[in-house]
Amino acid sequence: MSRPWLTRLREIEEKVRNCKVTATTMTYIYERVEELRSIFVDMEIGTALKEMKENLKTELVCGIKGELSCIATDMHNGIKQELSTLERPSYAKIVQNLQEESKEKKELIIMTTDKSKPEEPQKIKEILRQTIKPGQDKIKINGIRNAGRKGVIIEMETEEDKNKIYKVALKTKLAEKGLKVEHVRKREPKIIIFSVDRSLEVEDLKTNVFNQNMRDDDITEEDFKNGFKLAFTTGRRDSRYCNYVFQVTPLIRDLLLQKQKIYSDWTSHYVKDYIGVTRCYKCQGYGHTAQGCREKDSICSYCARSGHTFETCPRKDKKSKERCANCHRFGRDAHHSTLDRECPAYKHALEQEILRTNYSKN
Incomplete structure (x- = not known):
C-alpha cells in the first residue's frame, strides 16, 4: 500500500537532520514528527479496518444471498417433486372412474301405470314417501331424482336394497297406488x-x-x-x-x-x-337432435344469439370473439367456442352419457 504521508515525514526528518538547530529544537521536532506518524498510522489502521468491514459485509451479503438462492432452489425442486406425485387426474382417468360408478349404481325408475294419465314427479314422490318407510323397511337410499317429466329414479346402496323394492311386497303396494317399478334402462356401450x-x-x-x-x-x-x-x-x-x-x-x-x-x-x-354425445344443431343443446328440438328459434353456434344460424351470423364476418351457446344459456363463462372439447357443458354432457351407459356384464 502506498503511504505518501510516511515519505513526507522522512523527508522532513532528513531535512531537519542536516539543519543547524539546537538539541532542544531537534527533540521538539522529532517528538512532533513521531506524533504525526502515530496519528497517520491510526488513520491508516482505521481506514483499513473500515475497508475490511465493508469487504466483509459485501462477502457476507453475497454469501447469504447465495445460500438463500440455493435454499429457494431446493424448496422449489422439492415442491415440484411433491406436486408430481399429486397430479390432477387426467380426463381419461375421470372417464374410467365414471364408468366404474355406472357399473355400481343400483337404481329403479318409478312411473305411473296408466301412460295416458302420467303423474307429475312431485306427486310420485309423495306416494313413495307414504308407501315406503326406509327406516322400517331397512333400505339404504342414496338419493331420489326426477326422470324427465313422467317419473322418478331411486338410487339404492346395494343390490339387496334394490330387491326389497323391486321383488317383494313394496312393489305390489306401489302397483295398488298406480305406480310401476322398473329397472333403469341404460344404453349399450x-x-x-x-x-x-x-x-x-x-x-x-x-x-x-x-x-x-x-x-x-x-x-x-x-x-x-x-x-x-x-x-x-x-x-x-x-x-x-x-x-x-x-x-x-x-x-x-x-x-x-x-x-x-x-x-x-x-x-x-x-x-x-x-364416448360421444348428440348435439342439436338447432339449439346447440345435448341429448337430442334438431328433429326433436322443442326450441322455436335457432341458436347460433358462433355468437350464442337466437334467430340465425352459424352460416348467417353477422358477427362471424366482423371476426368477433366466439361465445359458447350452452355456457351462455346457464350463465357460465362462455368465452370459448360451442364446439370446444374442453367446454364444461360438453364435458358435463359426456359424463352424464357415461353414467347412463351400461358397462356391467351382470
Missing part, C-alpha cells in the same frame, strides 16, 4: 375400430373379428354377432378408410378392449371405447 377399408362389407368384418380374435373367448359366434351392431362410421368421406363405431354388449366391450388391437383379414386395427 360403443367401441370404435380405427382405419377400416370402406370396401369391406360389415358382415365380413364381423366374421373376421370373431374368427381372428374371439375364438378362444367364452362367447359363441351367434352371441357375438347379435351383440356387435354397427352404429355409424366416422372419418373423411373422400378417404378410402373410415372408423367403424359398433354398439356392443358389456361382455364384448370388455373382451375387445382387453386386446387393444384386433385383426381382420390382412390388417390390424386399434380399438377403444367410443
